[in-house]
Amino acid sequence: MFTLLLLACGAGESNVERGNREGVLHFGNGAEPQGLDPHVVTGVPENKIVRALFEGLAVKNPYTLEPEPGVAQSWEISDDGLTVTFHLNPEARWSNGDPVTAGDYVWSWRRALHPTMGNQNAYMLYPVNNAEAFATGKLEDFSKVGVKALDERTLQVTLKAPTPYFIQLMDHYSTFAVHRPTIERFGAATDRFTPWTRVENIVGNGPFVLKEWKLNRRIRVEKSTTYWDRDNVKLNGVVYYPTENTSTEERMFRVGQLHYTQTVPLDKMPVYRERGDSRYVNSPYLGTYYYLLNTGVAPLNDRRVRWALSLAADRQKLMDSVMYGVNVPAYSITPPNTLGYYPPKLIDHDVERARQLLAEAGFPNGEGWPGVDLVYNTHEAHRKIAVALQQMWKDALNIEVTLSNQEWKVYLNSVDNMDFQIARRGWIGDYVDANSFLDMFVCDGGNNSTGFCDAKYDEMILREAPRAKSREERYRIFHEAETRLMEQMPIIPIYTYTSNHLVHPSVKGLPPNLMDSLNLKYVWLDASAEAGP
Amino acid sequence: MWRFVGIRLLQAIPVILAVITVTFFLVRVAPGGPFDGEKAVVPEVKAALEAQYRLDLPLWQQYTAYLGDLAQGDLGPSFKYPGRSVNELIASGLPITAELGFYALLIAVLIGGLAGVIASLKPNTAQDYIPMSAAMIGICMPSFLLGPILLLVFGIYLEWLPVSGWGDLPGDKILPAITLGSTYAAYVARLSRAGMLEVLSQDYIRTARAKGLPEWQVVVRHALRGGMMPVVAFLGPAFAGVLSGSFVVETIFGIPGLGRFYVQAAFNRDYTMILGTTVFLSTLIVLFNLLSDILAAWMNPRLRQQFSKG
Numbered sequence: 001m002f003t004l005l006l007l008a009c010g011a012g013e014s015n016v017e018r019g020n021r022e023g024v025l026h027f028g029n030g031a032e033p034q035g036l037d038p039h040v041v042t043g044v045p046e047n048k049i050v051r052a053l054f055e056g057l058a059v060k061n062p063y064t065l066e067p068e069p070g071v072a073q074s075w076e077i078s079d080d081g082l083t084v085t086f087h088l089n090p091e092a093r094w095s096n097g098d099p100v101t102a103g104d105y106v107w108s109w110r111r112a113l114h115p116t117m118g119n120q121n122a123y124m125l126y127p128v129n130n131a132e133a134f135a136t137g138k139l140e141d142f143s144k145v146g147v148k149a150l151d152e153r154t155l156q157v158t159l160k161a162p163t164p165y166f167i168q169l170m171d172h173y174s175t176f177a178v179h180r181p182t183i184e185r186f187g188a189a190t191d192r193f194t195p196w197t198r199v200e201n202i203v204g205n206g207p208f209v210l211k212e213w214k215l216n217r218r219i220r221v222e223k224s225t226t227y228w229d230r231d232n233v234k235l236n237g238v239v240y241y242p243t244e245n246t247s248t249e250e251r252m253f254r255v256g257q258l259h260y261t262q263t264v265p266l267d268k269m270p271v272y273r274e275r276g277d278s279r280y281v282n283s284p285y286l287g288t289y290y291y292l293l294n295t296g297v298a299p300l301n302d303r304r305v306r307w308a309l310s311l312a313a314d315r316q317k318l319m320d321s322v323m324y325g326v327n328v329p330a331y332s333i334t335p336p337n338t339l340g341y342y343p344p345k346l347i348d349h350d351v352e353r354a355r356q357l358l359a360e361a362g363f364p365n366g367e368g369w370p371g372v373d374l375v376y377n378t379h380e381a382h383r384k385i386a387v388a389l390q391q392m393w394k395d396a397l398n399i400e401v402t403l404s405n406q407e408w409k410v411y412l413n414s415v416d417n418m419d420f421q422i423a424r425r426g427w428i429g430d431y432v433d434a435n436s437f438l439d440m441f442v443c444d445g446g447n448n449s450t451g452f453c454d455a456k457y458d459e460m461i462l463r464e465a466p467r468a469k470s471r472e473e474r475y476r477i478f479h480e481a482e483t484r485l486m487e488q489m490p491i492i493p494i495y496t497y498t499s500n501h502l503v504h505p506s507v508k509g510l511p512p513n514l515m516d517s518l519n520l521k522y523v524w525l526d527a528s529a530e531a532g533p
Numbered sequence: 534m535w536r537f538v539g540i541r542l543l544q545a546i547p548v549i550l551a552v553i554t555v556t557f558f559l560v561r562v563a564p565g566g567p568f569d570g571e572k573a574v575v576p577e578v579k580a581a582l583e584a585q586y587r588l589d590l591p592l593w594q595q596y597t598a599y600l601g602d603l604a605q606g607d608l609g610p611s612f613k614y615p616g617r618s619v620n621e622l623i624a625s626g627l628p629i630t631a632e633l634g635f636y637a638l639l640i641a642v643l644i645g646g647l648a649g650v651i652a653s654l655k656p657n658t659a660q661d662y663i664p665m666s667a668a669m670i671g672i673c674m675p676s677f678l679l680g681p682i683l684l685l686v687f688g689i690y691l692e693w694l695p696v697s698g699w700g701d702l703p704g705d706k707i708l709p710a711i712t713l714g715s716t717y718a719a720y721v722a723r724l725s726r727a728g729m730l731e732v733l734s735q736d737y738i739r740t741a742r743a744k745g746l747p748e749w750q751v752v753v754r755h756a757l758r759g760g761m762m763p764v765v766a767f768l769g770p771a772f773a774g775v776l777s778g779s780f781v782v783e784t785i786f787g788i789p790g791l792g793r794f795y796v797q798a799a800f801n802r803d804y805t806m807i808l809g810t811t812v813f814l815s816t817l818i819v820l821f822n823l824l825s826d827i828l829a830a831w832m833n834p835r836l837r838q839q840f841s842k843g
Contacts, residue, residue, distance in 0.1 A: 032614075034613060034614050034615065035614060035615050035616045035617075037615070037616065040615050040616070042570065115577055115578075115581055116581050116584070116585075117581065118578055118579075118581040118582035118585055119578065120568075120570070120572075120574050120575075120578055120582075122575070122578060123575060135575075135577065135578075136575070136577040137577055192585060192615045192616065193585075193610050193615060193616055194616065195616060197616060214789070215617075215622070215625045215626075215789060216625070216626070216789030216790075216793065217698075217699075217701070217789045218701075241787075242787075242789075243787065244784065244787075244793075245784050245785065245787065247681065247785075248696070248697050248784070248785060248786070248787045251684060251688065251689060251696040251697065252696055252697050252787070254689055254696075255688060255689060255692065255695070255696050257695070257696070257697065257698075407800070408565075408800060409563070409564065409565025409566070409569055409800070409801075409802050410563075410564045410565055411565075412565050412569040412570070412571070413564040413565040413569060414564075416569065416573065426571070427571075446572075446573030446574075446575065447572060447573050
């Protein structure tokens with residue numbers, strides 16, 4: 001009878017209410033993670049879980065995004081910017097009690113970079129001397145790679161060039177250490193298929209430990225008892241839900257199944273905003289939505305045509321109508337205020353100038369226009385933006401642009417093979433630095449995809465900026481380089497992304513930031529702040 | 534009878550082999566590969582990944598190797614979820630989808646069958662038109678519309694039932710089963726009506742009525758068995774259809790079933806997963822078709838006789 005009564009009571013309590021009572025955060029995580037091996041996984045949902053189970057040498061402060069101590073309690077950078085020495089926290093422990101040592105990092109980075117590992121994020125370690133050569137199989141001797149354990153607690157890293165954002169990279173999971181004995185217990189170091197990350201096997205060094213992993217249902221982690229900073233971890237646990245369908249996720253939030261949603265359905269954003277609902281959090285995100293222009297094919301090989309297309313786009317109108325005012329118009333590739341860096345603004349909505357440039361290019365009032373095709377991957381928002389721009393170009397310049405939607409992988413294939421004239425693209429920065437956007441457009445950049453190539457630009461991005469003596473000087477070089485890039489207009493910037501979440505009022509210590517970066521150590525639940533829906 | 538089953542099983546082998554072969558080569562023709570992503574993958578990394586999945590071998594060698602693994606029941610490692618095998622992923626999703634499908638068909642047969650029988654008793658009257666119009670709406674109403682409507686009403690406004698999950702909260706299986714079952718209920722209603730109409734015009738029914746049996750006995754004891762024949766024939770393929778076609782319902786309700794894997798595998802170019810689920814589901818379709826044939830034979834004395842002779 002008593003059990004029945006309990007059951008009846010339990011049924012009435014929502015996840016959020018129970019979570020607030022028990023100190024457990026119920027977290028909408030977007031998708032089922034591919035896995036939990038830091039050197040294998042690639043996506044955002046994986047990142048959120050991996051960073052609860054593991055910790056890097058340095059972590060990002062969620063309020064400032066500046067690095068702060070993680071496994072390393074301090075670090076020094078040599079005057080020439082080429083040597084970084086990390087001092088590991090003597091209290092840093094693996095979840096089985098083993099100490100985290102400098103040797104763990106040397107072994108783990110070898111694994112992360114090993115050519116047979118197939119780590120798609122190995123490039124995060126490329127600033128380390130000889131790391132790229134080792135990862136691409138040109139160098140076999142790992143001892144020549146710039147990472148050394150001077151003793152158990154001192155890790156010395158030699159860089160191939162000064163890399164001002166290097167410490168930030170230590171918070172990326174591909175640079176994390178993994179527990180060697182655990183991995184070797186289940187197979188070779190570079191075997192991707194072993195079950196070492198399963199609940200019963202995994203050993204991590206983060207603030208939480210894995211307790212349950214039900215495929216496509218939930219992943220539950222609990223506060224670690226061995227984590228060096230455990231006294232400051234306020235949550236007792238987190239439950240991650242694979243909320244692939246954004247409408248389902250929003251409904252789960254509304255009925256109290258979730259504290260936090262990964263995103264908000266686009267058509268619901270204006271509803272929450274107009275209501276002034278404080279649970280809806282919209283903030284700038286380090287990403288740019290833009291169109292690639294294939295500068296190798298006519299008529300886009302003419303700079304004036306590229307400028308005309310870009311000038312004729314009324315971005316503000318596009319944002320206000322199609323995007324419900326959720327995102328911010330973009331006029332260059334780097335998002336504004338990327339750790340204090342502001343990109344140049346060369347363009348604005350200017351139909352007169354656009355017409356004039358198009359006429360100069362040989363298409364006065366659209367006469368003789370050969371037609372251009374715009375490719376985007378199948379998605380309602382991409383379609384709406386493309387249709388709106390198509391109409392803007394028609395109205396302003398009297399030119400026809402046809403639209404082709406392609407299934408995701410077909411679209412990726414088209415972009416990869418430069419088999420397009422205009423293609424939709426989005427880019428999210430890997431770290432908070434303009435370099436994460438600007439180094440895409442160096443001549444042989446894997447994500448350049450426009451045919452843009454400028455030796456002077458490469459020189460500035462690859463050699464001058466890294467050697468800059470101060471942040472101001474570096475930003476000045478970036479600004480000049482980005483101006484050169486935008487003068488050629490190989491892309492049409494459209495908007496800067498924003499992150500959108502629904503957050504229950506009881507959730508504290510989870511500030512919005514440019515990286516949408518979450519450090520669970522800072523999060524706590526305040527049941528008294530509970531508000532009605 | 535056993536000979537019939539044996540022959541049908543033997544016939545199934547070339548069918549399934551053809552499905553494997555066509556699927557194997559078709560997915561390779563599709564543009565884009567499993568390792569393509571928004572960020573370009575370094576060529577050396579891509580090569581290493583391809584080697585780990587045997588994609589560096591000539592296509593025919595990959596094909597024969599796959600068949601070899603398949604013969605041992607190994608569907609290979611998933612591309613999308615490294616560290617998990619396709620067998621494991623199917624095993625995790627199948628029981629859930631099968632349970633969902635079972636409830637959905639149960640609802641379909643109970644509600645649809647009842648509606649069909651009621652309609653057939655007085656054809657071309659209101660008693661016929663009302664359930665049949667409802668059935669037509671059921672067929673036309675897609676689950677991506679019905680699901681959210683049910684969710685809004687019962688989940689959000691009335692707060693009677695959970696809005697997502699499977700077996701986590703009490704009552705969370707009800708709405709998905711109704712959503713998935715409604716389309717099938719509509720089909721069952723139309724099939725059972727047609728079947729019943731045909732049977733009710735037969736001589737033996739007239740005989741039964743002439744003997745003075747009450748109408749409910751005529752329907753339940755004599756007509757129902759023959760009238761439901763088309764429904765039984767439909768159930769086998771329907772169950773296989775439910776297993777492979779529950780994607781939309783699973784997505785709306787956040788159910789960790791097989792349907793999601795099946796559809797997403799194609800988008801992800803998860804070659805082994807596409808093949809694994811296709812092979813698995815086509816085998817099921819063949820088996821369920823056979824099963825419904827056997828069931829139909831068992832219910833139909835004429836066919837039963839043929840089998841026992843043959």
